[in-house]
Amino acid sequence: MMLSGSSALIPAVFLLSLSCLSFEVLLTRFFSIAQWNHLSFLVLGIALFGFSASGVFLSVTHQRNRRLVPYIAAHSQLLIVGFCITALTSYLICNALPIDFFRIPFDWRQLIFLVLTFLLFSIPFVFTGALTSVAYMVESRKAGKIYFASMTGSAFGALLPLLLLPVMGTGGGLICSGMLPVFLLFTSRDKRFLTTGGILILLTACMMVSAGPELFTVSPSPYKSLPQILLYPESRVIRSSETLEGKTDLIDSSAIRFAPGLSLSYRGNLPRQTALLLDGDQKLVLYEISDDSLSDFPLYSLSNAGYLIAGERGDLTKGKILLAGMDGGSSVLHALLTHCESLYFAEDNPEIRKIIESHYQGRSIADSGDTVRSTAARHPHFFDLIHLQNWGSSLPGMESLSQNHHLTVEAIQSYLSSMTERGILILTRRLQLPPSDSLVSFGTAFKALASLGIKSPGQHIIMIRNWDTYTIVLSQKRYSVSEINLIRDFCGTLGFDTMFFPGIREEDANRINIFQEPYHYRAIAAYTETLKAGDSNFQKDYLLNVTPREDDSPFFTSYIRIGRLKELYQATGSRPYSILLSGEILLWILLIVSFLLSTLLLAVPVVVSKIKPVRWLQVLYFLSLGAGFMFVETAFIREFTLATGSPVRSFTLVLFIMLIASGFGGYFSGKLKDKHLLPVMLVLTIILFVLFLSIRTLTGFSLTLPPGIRELFLGSLLIPPAFLLGVPFPLGMRSFPVSPGGRAYFWAANGCTSVLASVFSLFIAMNLGISWLLLFAAGAYCVALLVIRK
């Protein structure tokens, strides 16, 4: 079928939207591998900046040259060529840039690289945005169909990486997504486009053959574990695979030795280990287990305190143990040493589950077949011991924007409830100074115990540490004097220090691993007082944010208080770089930059070109829609991260369903009249408000459902609001009596607030809670509603 002129527009919008969203999703993978997860947050800004810039460009140029837009509409293949070339070149250039964001504070070239990365990656989005914008400008009567094509194309684009990643990895996926629309050129009647398409395919093929696998490999930051371990002699990658969940590498090297929390008294050898890296950073190690005997080094680690108490309470050989979350990996050996009756593990990443299962094949360890939280939620009063290993990123601050639903008040409640009355929960993490991580764990555990109706939560907590690691041991049953003495003896023998136990005094703390002052003991003691009193004086006054984390705001390692940056800077040795690169600061920078860019973009057509394209109330309408849609999208992605066990799975599920449903909403809008806009908006606002009130309960309920049914349930929650979300934009585009330039300006305005809302949504989630995003969305649609009434 040959397509030309404006008849080619809608298929082009569909295919370019598909490629573009796939490119966007894969860019998040690119940043996660090349740098750290929190930088992948830049991608939303990159994409929406590109879209907005295209709208502004067209709005301005249309005022000066009325023939440009019709020309582009008749030759939409030009934009496809632009997308393909820039998608490919931006990946090649950015992957070759020697980016090292840690050097930004003292190497100005790194700032240039960062800006360049942002700008280069945004260019393909300019072409996609331009195509959609042109379609709205010249075919406003078909706004519903254009919206449908754009949304459904994007929905399938969200799924495409699922197919591409296992086959060709992130690099190959980016190239493939970038080159996919080139096939649309062959539907053109214009021979020049046929030739261009042929040349582009030929050039890409030649490049892929000549450059080889390097072209597909995204280079990880030199500070990540992968490049570091590979520098050890005789290190080699023995298995590598990539899915949307992340890139996993299995590394064999005799120099890998992982045993955090190990006592200085241990004199034996560690078993040989294989490192499993996720996105190039340390995730866990797999121990080589000899058939004759198990290495006993776990008995010399902090975690053994929990096993000792559990052993005192009952015979663990008849017990059931759950290893929740497989960070670190030493918990497997520890649990195997107990020779327990049943040993299960729960891990959110299916690829890692497969690797663990295959490595420990023949050992009595079984996959729970579900995420950590759901395993706990679906097995009440089942386990005798839960060992939770959760180490986080290798660099502090790199995960401050990531949700961690394994360590929240609700999570600990769920773990405790899934155990028998004598059950023991063990959590081990890195010790930090100033005390931060340990305080959050303590406060969260205290609150979880209190919310289970326990009157003196302090009687159910034991915390011990060595020089860089701490372990918290929790139980629903109050600790007895003999159990406390057991732990005190254990610490004395192995050279550990107590941080907290029922009845601890200052002289019990800071004896073997000595700080200048007993910082950890004092901070916990002060925190306990405030928790007992039920006030929040300590949390308010403390240098860092150590409030108990809840599922609605599960940012475990987000410690920085922006208002106390100066004190933190002084307290950490007046060295700026550690603070500057933490997620919270990056977020502020992103918000300021996005605000300035958005203002600039929207001001350009008005101030520079001295044009008045539209009425301001109409602009406000599209500004509100952009913000509202993004608030809803981020609310569901963040909310469903808990239920699906993974932000990536949640992202794919929400994006696919929302975009498809909104696309149909857009298509349906073609059958509606202008007068229907008001009731649609009213119903939408009410639904969003009801969801704001009920979403936490609904998500909590979904955890008790089996996998598969859970996703169906979540999807069904999304469909009604998503369908209605698709109506206001195309109906507004069609109904408002404006010039094509005005419509391009609407498109830009919508994009700009989407950028701002995506960044602002994280502030809301971190400070108020994820569910509040739905209230903000309802508010945004209320504003749009008021505009219609005017």
Place this chain on the structure above:
Amino acid sequence: MKKTLILKILLPLLLLLPTVLLFVNGEQESQESQESVEPVISEGDRYEVARREMVLKQIASRGIKDERVLEVMARVPRHLFIPEGMRYQAYHDNPVRIGEGQTISQPYIVALMTSCLNLTGNEKVLEIGTGSGYQAAILGELVREIYTIEIKEPLYKRSTQTLLTLGYSNVYTRFADGYFGWEEHAPFDCIMITAAVNHVPPPLLDQLAEGGRMILPLGDPFSYQQLVLIKKLSDGYQVEQITGVLFVPMTGEARK
């Protein structure tokens, strides 16, 4: 119409490419020049002034009082341990990249770790993680013998060459896995671990003389760090946290 489009869209892209290549090229040149070690200080005066300022403003002002350490740090040419392309940062108050994903520690951290060992001049010291060789050179000026081990071959070769060129005859380098120490020369009066560890290797604890001190930094080069000093006693170990940061734990109400 088409020409206008090309001018507006493709031309800026074409102009952008050389700029990018220029930056990338500059960075690669820096990497390539890591191989060469300059035997003589060509810009001696400039570096000497920078070194004195470094000692005064970054080290002494932060509370390091050990005169011997201050004197040695003012004397050892730190810039010669850094790849040529990065030497302009040699005396800056930050870690500097030396290749292989490694850094040379911030001058203050080097001074703090060295002074924490309370060296008298007669010690035999083992260093794990030679890196650039700068820390070994500082120790070489302050102790009897220093044995240093590096697991990454390119770094081992480069640091050995630098130390040889600068005439450090009491510094012995080895390309090996530092986890197992250097048993032939044990016991050591002091051990310094300059690489990140998640546990203290048992063989190193064995090779530490009774009454000996082991120092290791916690934290990453680009994050805040603290130091841990382990003392081997007759009946076990004592671990002392020597904070490398000015830590103010609590203020106001929480202090009460």
